[in-house]
Amino acid sequence: MTELTSSSKRAxxxxxxxxxxxxxxxxxxxxxxxxxxxxxxxxxxxxxxxPFIIWMFDTSVSSEISFAKFTSVFNxxxxxxxxxxxxxxxxxxxxxYLHHFIAGMRHLWMDIxxxxxxxxxxxxxxxTLGLGSLLTIVLALKxxxxx
Amino acid sequence: xxxxxxxxxxxxxxxxxLRDWLAQRVTAVLMALFTLALLAxxxxxxxxxxxxxxxxxxxxQWMKFLTFAVIIAMLYHVWVGVRDIWMDYVKSVSVRLSLQxxxxxxxxxxxxxxxxxxxxx
Numbered sequence: 001m002t003e004l005t006s007s008s009k010r011a012x013x014x015x016x017x018x019x020x021x022x023x024x025x026x027x028x029x030x031x032x033x034x035x036x037x038x039x040x041x042x043x044x045x046x047x048x049x050x051p052f053i054i055w056m057f058d059t060s061v062s063s064e065i066s067f068a069k070f071t072s073v074f075n076x077x078x079x080x081x082x083x084x085x086x087x088x089x090x091x092x093x094x095x096x097y098l099h100h101f102i103a104g105m106r107h108l109w110m111d112i113x114x115x116x117x118x119x120x121x122x123x124x125x126x127x128t129l130g131l132g133s134l135l136t137i138v139l140a141l142k143x144x145x146x147x
Numbered sequence: 148x149x150x151x152x153x154x155x156x157x158x159x160x161x162x163x164x165l166r167d168w169l170a171q172r173v174t175a176v177l178m179a180l181f182t183l184a185l186l187a188x189x190x191x192x193x194x195x196x197x198x199x200x201x202x203x204x205x206x207x208q209w210m211k212f213l214t215f216a217v218i219i220a221m222l223y224h225v226w227v228g229v230r231d232i233w234m235d236y237v238k239s240v241s242v243r244l245s246l247q248x249x250x251x252x253x254x255x256x257x258x259x260x261x262x263x264x265x266x267x268x
Contacts, residue, residue: 067198
Protein backbone atom coordinates (compact mmCIF):
# COMPACT_ATOMS: atom_id res chain seq x y z
CA MET A 1 0.00 0.00 0.00
CA THR A 2 2.82 2.34 0.73
CA GLU A 3 4.09 1.96 -2.82
CA LEU A 4 1.11 3.91 -4.14
CA THR A 5 2.09 6.92 -2.12
CA SER A 6 5.83 6.56 -2.58
CA SER A 7 7.68 9.78 -3.26
CA SER A 8 9.32 8.32 -6.40
CA LYS A 9 6.10 9.22 -8.24
CA ARG A 10 5.86 12.89 -9.03
CA ALA A 11 2.80 14.47 -7.48
CA UNK A 12 0.14 14.97 -10.15
CA UNK A 13 -1.24 18.47 -10.48
CA UNK A 14 -4.56 18.95 -8.78
CA UNK A 15 -7.13 21.38 -10.12
CA UNK A 16 -9.74 22.59 -7.69
CA UNK A 17 -10.64 25.62 -9.73
CA UNK A 18 -9.29 26.39 -13.18
CA UNK A 19 -7.61 29.74 -13.38
CA UNK A 20 -7.93 31.14 -16.89
CA UNK A 21 -4.42 32.59 -17.05
CA UNK A 22 -2.37 30.24 -14.86
CA UNK A 23 -3.93 26.89 -15.73
CA UNK A 24 -5.54 27.06 -19.16
CA UNK A 25 -2.31 27.37 -21.20
CA UNK A 26 -1.06 24.04 -19.78
CA UNK A 27 -4.45 22.38 -19.38
CA UNK A 28 -4.69 19.62 -21.98
CA UNK A 29 -8.22 18.87 -23.10
CA UNK A 30 -9.24 15.58 -24.75
CA UNK A 31 -10.89 15.92 -28.22
CA UNK A 32 -14.37 15.72 -26.69
CA UNK A 33 -13.41 18.59 -24.40
CA UNK A 34 -12.39 20.69 -27.40
CA UNK A 35 -15.67 19.94 -29.14
CA UNK A 36 -17.52 20.94 -25.99
CA UNK A 37 -15.82 24.28 -25.40
CA UNK A 38 -15.86 25.11 -29.12
CA UNK A 39 -19.59 24.32 -29.19
CA UNK A 40 -20.01 27.00 -26.56
CA UNK A 41 -17.63 29.48 -28.22
CA UNK A 42 -19.23 28.99 -31.65
CA UNK A 43 -22.66 29.59 -30.12
CA UNK A 44 -21.44 32.77 -28.45
CA UNK A 45 -19.92 34.01 -31.74
CA UNK A 46 -23.24 33.56 -33.55
CA UNK A 47 -25.09 35.26 -30.69
CA UNK A 48 -22.80 38.31 -30.86
CA UNK A 49 -22.83 38.46 -34.67
CA UNK A 50 -26.58 37.90 -34.96
CA PRO A 51 -27.34 41.46 -36.17
CA PHE A 52 -24.79 40.94 -38.98
CA ILE A 53 -26.45 37.64 -39.91
CA ILE A 54 -29.87 39.30 -40.09
CA TRP A 55 -28.38 42.24 -41.99
CA MET A 56 -27.13 39.71 -44.57
CA PHE A 57 -30.61 38.12 -44.71
CA ASP A 58 -32.25 41.57 -45.02
CA THR A 59 -30.04 43.00 -47.75
CA SER A 60 -29.81 39.78 -49.75
CA VAL A 61 -33.58 39.17 -50.06
CA SER A 62 -35.27 42.59 -49.78
CA SER A 63 -34.72 44.05 -53.26
CA GLU A 64 -32.38 43.97 -56.23
CA ILE A 65 -30.87 47.25 -55.06
CA SER A 66 -30.20 45.89 -51.57
CA PHE A 67 -28.84 42.69 -53.14
CA ALA A 68 -26.37 44.78 -55.13
CA LYS A 69 -25.41 46.57 -51.90
CA PHE A 70 -24.95 43.17 -50.24
CA THR A 71 -22.52 41.95 -52.90
CA SER A 72 -20.63 45.24 -53.03
CA VAL A 73 -20.03 45.17 -49.27
CA PHE A 74 -18.35 41.78 -49.70
CA ASN A 75 -16.39 42.81 -52.77
CA UNK A 76 -15.51 46.44 -52.15
CA UNK A 77 -16.15 46.86 -48.42
CA UNK A 78 -18.22 49.46 -46.64
CA UNK A 79 -16.98 52.73 -45.11
CA UNK A 80 -13.58 52.10 -43.56
CA UNK A 81 -14.15 48.32 -43.41
CA UNK A 82 -12.48 46.49 -46.31
CA UNK A 83 -14.26 43.67 -48.15
CA UNK A 84 -11.78 41.01 -47.04
CA UNK A 85 -12.59 41.80 -43.43
CA UNK A 86 -16.32 41.41 -44.05
CA UNK A 87 -15.53 38.05 -45.68
CA UNK A 88 -13.44 37.08 -42.68
CA UNK A 89 -16.33 37.85 -40.31
CA UNK A 90 -18.65 35.85 -42.57
CA UNK A 91 -16.13 33.01 -42.46
CA UNK A 92 -16.18 33.10 -38.65
CA UNK A 93 -19.95 32.64 -38.83
CA UNK A 94 -19.54 29.82 -41.36
CA UNK A 95 -17.11 27.98 -39.08
CA UNK A 96 -19.27 28.62 -36.01
CA TYR A 97 -22.37 27.32 -37.77
CA LEU A 98 -20.63 24.21 -39.13
CA HIS A 99 -19.03 23.32 -35.83
CA HIS A 100 -22.18 24.02 -33.83
CA PHE A 101 -24.27 22.02 -36.32
CA ILE A 102 -22.01 18.95 -36.36
CA ALA A 103 -21.38 19.02 -32.60
CA GLY A 104 -25.15 19.33 -32.12
CA MET A 105 -25.75 16.31 -34.38
CA ARG A 106 -23.23 14.43 -32.23
CA HIS A 107 -25.23 15.38 -29.14
CA LEU A 108 -28.48 14.17 -30.72
CA TRP A 109 -26.86 10.97 -31.90
CA MET A 110 -25.57 10.25 -28.39
CA ASP A 111 -29.01 11.01 -26.93
CA ILE A 112 -30.76 8.66 -29.33
CA UNK A 113 -28.25 5.80 -29.31
CA UNK A 114 -27.01 6.04 -25.75
CA UNK A 115 -23.60 5.94 -27.41
CA UNK A 116 -21.66 6.98 -24.37
CA UNK A 117 -18.58 4.79 -24.65
CA UNK A 118 -15.20 6.44 -24.21
CA UNK A 119 -14.09 5.30 -27.67
CA UNK A 120 -17.16 6.70 -29.41
CA UNK A 121 -16.78 9.95 -27.50
CA UNK A 122 -13.24 10.30 -28.77
CA UNK A 123 -13.74 9.18 -32.38
CA UNK A 124 -16.93 11.23 -32.87
CA UNK A 125 -15.18 14.26 -31.38
CA UNK A 126 -12.33 13.89 -33.88
CA UNK A 127 -14.82 13.52 -36.75
CA THR A 128 -16.62 16.67 -35.56
CA LEU A 129 -13.41 18.71 -35.38
CA GLY A 130 -12.12 17.34 -38.70
CA LEU A 131 -15.32 17.70 -40.69
CA GLY A 132 -16.00 21.19 -39.33
CA SER A 133 -12.50 22.36 -40.24
CA LEU A 134 -12.52 20.71 -43.66
CA LEU A 135 -15.86 22.22 -44.70
CA THR A 136 -14.74 25.61 -43.38
CA ILE A 137 -11.61 25.45 -45.55
CA VAL A 138 -13.63 24.41 -48.62
CA LEU A 139 -16.05 27.32 -48.12
CA ALA A 140 -13.22 29.75 -47.27
CA LEU A 141 -11.60 29.00 -50.64
CA LYS A 142 -14.95 29.62 -52.33
CA UNK A 143 -15.57 32.82 -50.38
CA UNK A 144 -12.16 34.26 -51.23
CA UNK A 145 -12.52 33.24 -54.87
CA UNK A 146 -10.00 30.40 -55.19
CA UNK A 147 -12.47 28.47 -57.38
CA UNK B 148 -33.02 20.63 2.93
CA UNK B 149 -31.33 23.90 2.14
CA UNK B 150 -33.28 27.07 2.68
CA UNK B 151 -34.27 28.44 -0.72
CA UNK B 152 -36.39 31.49 0.09
CA UNK B 153 -35.94 35.01 1.41
CA UNK B 154 -32.37 36.27 1.52
CA UNK B 155 -31.09 32.66 1.21
CA UNK B 156 -32.84 32.12 -2.09
CA UNK B 157 -30.59 30.54 -4.73
CA UNK B 158 -30.87 32.68 -7.84
CA UNK B 159 -30.66 30.38 -10.82
CA UNK B 160 -32.49 30.46 -14.12
CA UNK B 161 -32.12 26.97 -15.52
CA UNK B 162 -35.23 24.95 -14.92
CA UNK B 163 -33.19 21.90 -14.06
CA UNK B 164 -35.14 19.11 -15.62
CA LEU B 165 -36.60 17.95 -18.87
CA ARG B 166 -38.16 21.10 -20.30
CA ASP B 167 -35.17 23.15 -21.47
CA TRP B 168 -33.18 20.03 -22.31
CA LEU B 169 -35.98 18.87 -24.61
CA ALA B 170 -36.67 22.36 -26.00
CA GLN B 171 -32.97 22.72 -26.93
CA ARG B 172 -33.13 19.48 -28.93
CA VAL B 173 -36.50 20.07 -30.59
CA THR B 174 -35.48 23.57 -31.71
CA ALA B 175 -32.14 22.19 -32.91
CA VAL B 176 -33.83 19.55 -35.06
CA LEU B 177 -36.15 22.17 -36.56
CA MET B 178 -33.21 24.45 -37.43
CA ALA B 179 -31.28 21.51 -38.88
CA LEU B 180 -34.24 20.58 -41.12
CA PHE B 181 -34.48 24.21 -42.24
CA THR B 182 -30.76 24.20 -43.05
CA LEU B 183 -31.14 21.07 -45.17
CA ALA B 184 -34.25 22.44 -46.92
CA LEU B 185 -32.41 25.66 -47.80
CA LEU B 186 -29.20 23.89 -48.76
CA ALA B 187 -31.02 21.47 -51.06
CA UNK B 188 -32.63 24.36 -52.96
CA UNK B 189 -29.27 26.08 -53.38
CA UNK B 190 -27.26 22.99 -54.33
CA UNK B 191 -29.76 21.51 -56.79
CA UNK B 192 -30.22 24.78 -58.65
CA UNK B 193 -28.30 24.91 -61.89
CA UNK B 194 -26.42 28.05 -62.78
CA UNK B 195 -25.37 31.07 -60.73
CA UNK B 196 -27.76 32.21 -58.02
CA UNK B 197 -28.80 35.81 -58.45
CA UNK B 198 -31.29 37.95 -56.60
CA UNK B 199 -34.41 36.44 -58.25
CA UNK B 200 -33.51 32.88 -57.33
CA UNK B 201 -32.34 33.72 -53.81
CA UNK B 202 -35.34 35.87 -52.89
CA UNK B 203 -37.59 33.37 -54.68
CA UNK B 204 -36.53 30.63 -52.27
CA UNK B 205 -37.73 32.63 -49.28
CA UNK B 206 -40.88 34.02 -50.88
CA UNK B 207 -42.53 30.61 -51.27
CA GLN B 208 -45.30 30.30 -48.70
CA TRP B 209 -44.08 27.02 -47.20
CA MET B 210 -40.60 28.50 -46.86
CA LYS B 211 -41.99 31.59 -45.11
CA PHE B 212 -43.92 29.30 -42.80
CA LEU B 213 -40.80 27.30 -41.99
CA THR B 214 -38.52 30.33 -41.69
CA PHE B 215 -40.91 32.01 -39.25
CA ALA B 216 -40.98 28.91 -37.06
CA VAL B 217 -37.18 28.68 -37.26
CA ILE B 218 -36.76 32.31 -36.12
CA ILE B 219 -38.89 31.60 -33.04
CA ALA B 220 -37.06 28.32 -32.41
CA MET B 221 -33.72 30.09 -32.69
CA LEU B 222 -34.87 32.77 -30.25
CA TYR B 223 -35.51 30.16 -27.58
CA HIS B 224 -32.51 27.98 -28.43
CA VAL B 225 -30.08 30.89 -28.21
CA TRP B 226 -31.68 32.14 -25.00
CA VAL B 227 -31.16 28.77 -23.29
CA GLY B 228 -27.55 28.57 -24.50
CA VAL B 229 -26.53 32.12 -23.68
CA ARG B 230 -28.28 31.99 -20.31
CA ASP B 231 -26.23 28.88 -19.47
CA ILE B 232 -23.02 30.69 -20.39
CA TRP B 233 -23.86 33.61 -18.08
CA MET B 234 -24.85 31.24 -15.27
CA ASP B 235 -21.60 29.29 -15.58
CA TYR B 236 -19.14 32.17 -15.69
CA VAL B 237 -20.76 35.22 -14.12
CA LYS B 238 -21.15 34.80 -10.38
CA SER B 239 -22.26 38.31 -9.46
CA VAL B 240 -26.06 38.35 -9.48
CA SER B 241 -26.35 41.99 -10.55
CA VAL B 242 -23.94 41.60 -13.48
CA ARG B 243 -25.56 38.34 -14.50
CA LEU B 244 -29.04 39.81 -14.38
CA SER B 245 -27.88 42.76 -16.50
CA LEU B 246 -26.33 40.42 -19.06
CA GLN B 247 -29.47 38.30 -19.15
CA UNK B 248 -31.65 41.35 -19.69
CA UNK B 249 -29.27 42.50 -22.43
CA UNK B 250 -29.48 39.04 -24.04
CA UNK B 251 -33.27 39.13 -24.08
CA UNK B 252 -33.34 42.60 -25.63
CA UNK B 253 -30.68 41.59 -28.18
CA UNK B 254 -32.53 38.41 -29.15
CA UNK B 255 -36.04 39.81 -29.24
CA UNK B 256 -34.78 42.77 -31.31
CA UNK B 257 -33.00 40.45 -33.75
CA UNK B 258 -36.01 38.14 -34.02
CA UNK B 259 -38.28 41.12 -34.70
CA UNK B 260 -35.95 42.37 -37.42
CA UNK B 261 -35.78 38.94 -39.07
CA UNK B 262 -39.56 38.58 -38.99
CA UNK B 263 -39.95 42.07 -40.43
CA UNK B 264 -37.69 41.09 -43.35
CA UNK B 265 -39.74 37.94 -43.90
CA UNK B 266 -43.00 39.88 -43.69
CA UNK B 267 -42.05 42.20 -46.56
CA UNK B 268 -41.12 39.42 -48.97
